[in-house]
Amino acid sequence: MQSKATTVEEYMAALPADRQKAMAQLRKVIKKNLPKGFKETMSYGMIGYVVPHSKYPAGYHCKPEEPLPFLNIASQKNFISIYHMCVYGDAKLHKWFADEHAKRSTKKLDMGKSCIRYKKEEDIPYDLIGELASKITPDEWISIYESKYVR
Template sequence: MQSIALTPEHYLGTLPEDRKQAIQELRNTIKQNLPPGFTEVMSSGMIGYVVPLSLYPSGYHCNPQLPLPFINIASQKNFIAVYHMGLYANPDLLNWFKSAYTKQVKTKLDMGKSCIRFKKVDQIPYGLIGELAAKIPPQQWIETYERQVKR
């Protein structure tokens, strides 16, 4: 079920305690490592980090009135998810992440095109998610998006 929370704090307040702690730690990790220029918002019922319209007025191609999404985090029914659009659009970043994950985490990577799923909150590699968040500044994400996604 998609959250109707209007703020990250409200979203966190709706979660069970174990999920709240994990999402809060993911949120803190991303905010501490994300390059300057991204903005935290509620996006599609999740906590999101976007390129604001002030930096990229063209917005998201699916709805140009929305800022360009980059990373989202969410508590889903059976897992905690990190959605990182850069993994979908940048094969080099995806290869780096898969390699780093297997070196740092004992469990098998559970992943879709841009979604990393964590079924056990005690197995979230926060440090690795921080490294991933730090890898792409907003301008590089805009260039990748325009080259790979927007076409």
């Protein structure tokens, strides 16, 4: 479910009231912890944190006109989702996150390759998401990305 919003503010304003609080808290914790160099923007109909073209001119290999995506958050129909590209691209980070989630949450981790899903706002481990956001710098993400996806 992608939004047609063109700005983060427009996206947030269009959310149902019960989702605005959780999404605002996610934005706050991500922005507080995200290493310098990422940029918040609308990306693929979601709130995105990207490596801008000014830092990585090649952009995303699937769509070079788009900046390199790193992390997205979205309010979907049945859950709030967090898409973290590096959890998919770095096995050590994936293991760390899964292990930490088991320690910090009473809920079973609902996760795809890069998508982490939470059905209820109270189940989101905000501090853990902030820590996850802090783990990789733009330069480290570019290096991982190029080693895995750019041929």
